[in-house]
Amino acid sequence: MVFQGSSVAISHTGKVRSNNQDSGYAGSNLFVVADGMGGHAGGDVASSLAIARLQALDRPYESTAEAERELRDAISDAAAQLIDTVGDRPELAGMGTTVSALIMVDDYAVIAHIGDSRIYLFRDGALTQITTDHTFVQRLVDSGRITPEEARYHPRRSVLMRVLGDMDPDPELDTFIMPTQPGDRWLLCSDGLSGVVDDAHTSKALALGLAPGRTADNLLKQALDGGAPDNVTIVLVDVGGQHPLFSGTPTVVGSASNPVGVDVPAARPGRTSWLHPNRQAANEPTHFEPAAEFLEQLIEEDRRRVRRRRIGWIVGLVLVIALIVGALFVGYQWTQTRYFVGADEDTVVIYRGVQQGIGPISLSTPYEDTEIPLDSLPEFARATVEGTISASSLSDARRIVATILETSGGGG
Incomplete structure (x- = not known):
């Protein structure tokens, strides 16, 4: 059955990046966000190839199991295409992309996810993050080493541990099936949005009940007002609802909207930009570090960072106490001259x-x-x-x- 609802897809380069390596897709049953990485041209190509391969899945399905299987196979095919592309264009080695995809099948959402793009569900006034970030800092959060708030500012927040790339023909995906219902709002986004606009403000924007297009524009404006250090891609899907139903014409945004991206352009030199002082998302490029030994190195480095921070707090506290004691001593000495x-x-x-x-x-x-x-x-x-x-x-x-x-x- 063709999905009954409304949707929108938008993508913006942001205020710092010189090109858009994100791609997004909103079709009749399929909705995808892909955030490319790996150099000025590599990220463009990776996200474009992923969207180009997944577009063929935009059709009705007999069952959720069929849709889940097709998603897995298509994403694996996309990984193989990335490997073949790098074989033809070695200068693109190291490119990769996140993929967060959703297929609507009757009253269910079939989800596939890898990387740090996100899928949220807004239902009955509550916003829930459905996917789990495949990042180093998320592992620290899961292990209780840092809090989610600390993760937003962690110096390693751009390190991905799982990604659709040119090194693994059998990527480790998260796939699952969830029931959905009229009134649900599904938000797919790159970290250019989630890294700048926190969940409270995102929830507030979704709760206004505006049409998907106006809601997405509102969220994009908040990301731009926050500095938008990265590309911002938003796909918003309303199940049923009061707004006009989907027209049937797919919307492709970002790098995938430019056919040149799929044709693999020659790599172009990047451009360095200064950090915006108020932004929350990382300005440094996202990169992939899959090796287990690297993870252990990062964890040990994080332990050292925590120890240094703890020592800094202790030294600072001792200095403050010493200053207070010194001031009290000087004050007391003065009283003894009266x-x-x-x-x-x-x-x-x-x-x-x-x-x-x-x-x-x-x-x-x-x-x-x-x-x-x-x-x-x-x-x-x-x-x-x-x-x-x-x-x-x-x-x-x-x-x-x-x-x-x-x-x-x-x-x-």
């Missing part, structure tokens, strides 16, 4: 320090007991002494005591 006249239980006393304290801590100590009885003082003088009299120095404090003696009649 004097005031006050009283103990029954005599006039010269104190060193200041009248104020810090909670229960007194900042003054008795320095000199004048042995002048409090009860020998006139009432006003006694009240003044008990309230304390500030002095600018020890000699000034002694002068104040002499004055008190004179006013009390004890000077002679």
Whole structure:
């Protein structure tokens, strides 16, 4: 049965990249995002070849099992094409692409995925990431070494551990089948969107219920406003819904929309761009490192990075504490240069320090007991002494005591 719903596919080079290595496809039953990698020309070719091979799957299916099998076979064929292409054009060695594909079969979504492009499902106001990123940082998240928020800023967030490339004719895919229902919104996107626009803002845009085209434009604008350091490709699929049904004309965007990409152009020199200071996605190119020993090296490097960061925090904390203790010491030393006249239980006393304290801590100590009885003082003088009299120095404090003696009649 032909899928009943509406869809859109858009792709943008972004604000930093000099070319678009992403490709996207929205057909009658098939929807795909492919994010190419491997040099200025290699990524173009890889994503274009993947889309060109998968387009043949855009038709109705008798069963979900048939659709899943066809997806697996087509992606394996695409891997073989990449290998053959590199055989003809050695300068494209190392190229590869992510693939996140969805085929609608009756009330089910058949999904195939490799790489770090993503498929989300927005249902009943909740956004769920359906696919798992095949990245080094996702393995760190899965093992509990870092949090998902830390993964967004990790220096190795561009390292893919699984990809459709020119080295493995039998790529390791994730395939599964999920039920879908009217009102569902399926979002397929490259990391140019998910690396800049967080899930909360994506969910908010999808919740507005606008037509797929306007929703995709809204998401793209948010990515561009966030710096768009990478290509941005969005395929949005609404199941049923109030918007016009799919017209039947497939939409191909990005590199795959240019036939030259499939014809394998000669590799062109890349262009380096400065990092945008506010972006969240990596500006460095995505690359593939499949070797197990490399993964262990990265994990060990990450452990060292965590240790360095922990040591940095400890050193910083010690410095802050030292500064606070130093400031308190200097402050206390200053208080010990001050004097005031006050009283103990029954005599006039010269104190060193200041009248104020810090909670229960007194900042003054008795320095000199004048042995002048409090009860020998006139009432006003006694009240003044008990309230304390500030002095600018020890000699000034002694002068104040002499004055008190004179006013009390004890000077002679």
